[in-house]
């Protein structure tokens with residue numbers, strides 16, 4: 231699950247955190263259900279202003295707990311040498327994005343487990359705090375009732391995430407454990423994906439039953455939707471496993487177009503059009519500055535956006551996609567790393583291959599497609615496939 235286009239970005243412990251707009255919907259729903267239903271029932275006799283204040287504060291504390299869950303994944307991942315791209319918080323919770331993979335099943339299991347563990351620990355801490363100020367009593371105070379809800383919701387979050395269904399943490403832990411036992415990562419992915427699909431069908435069946443038999447519209451539709459979401463995630467995970475297997479052993483250097491022509495970034499748009507774009511079959515050019523250092527990427531789209539009468543006076547350094555916005559890899563990186571970059575952006579899907587700050591090559595989306603097609607066509611039939619053989 232890759233999320234891009236984050237409207238608001240923050241950094242915690244050096245980890246980039248993207249906040250999706252759907253979080254406001256979540257926060258609003260939580261504050262509303264707490265202020266108008268749960269808190270008045272748990273601790274009667276307060277003003278509606280007090281309930282709303284407690285509801286809104288709890289909603290944001292809950293989001294902070296989600297962030298703590300994801301930060302736990304990311305911090306442990308970084309300690310284990312996995313490259314962390316960032317965290318996105320959105321409607322379904324959090325997503326940690328890693329741009330490299332854990333090399334051992336043990337590391338992967340631990341990176342995954344610390345998330346739910348953090349939620350469960352937070353849940354226990356909130357419960358204990360609630361009990362300490364009288365939360366167990368018959369009519370607890372508003373603060374105690376709020377803390378008790380925060381405890382409850384964190385425990386639910388921890389337990390739900392431990393369900394063995396992709397992309398929930400439990401699915402990943404299950405895959406790590408099978409990987410640990412069988413020493414076969416692809417087979418582990420297949421088995422875990424199948425179990426995830428079974429869970430997804432259970433959710434869908436439960437949703438259909440509650441919808442038709444019990445007439446529960448919201449609960450039924452929500453459950454069907456969640457099942458469908460888990461089902462497509464399990465399928466994607468299985469397909470991703472196949473691709474990773476097909477690409478194992480292939481490096482970026484095998485895929486890239488080596489030694490691309492570089493354009494100096496102090497020429498005008500007019501000169502770039504005639505000297506580079508029209509003179510070659512390429513539509514993007516890496517650029518270098520006066521000191522011969524790689525400076526960015528010139529794209530056809532950026533050139534086209536310059537009005538014709540401004541072309542003779544606009545320098546391409548003013549319109550290039552700057553280096554920090556173009557994904558870069560080393561020629562020795564595994565080719566699977568190329569699949570982890572989000573599409574779009576001003577680099578138009580290009581990845582620059584850099585070694586010791588020297589440009590070695592460029593990878594375009596069509597290079598990646600070619601690599602996927604040839605590696606799957608060339609290698610997939612030789613894969614052992616116990617799962618599909620057993621089914622037929």
Ligand SMILES: [Zn+2]
Nearest residue numbers: 345346391399
């Ligand atoms: Zn998690």
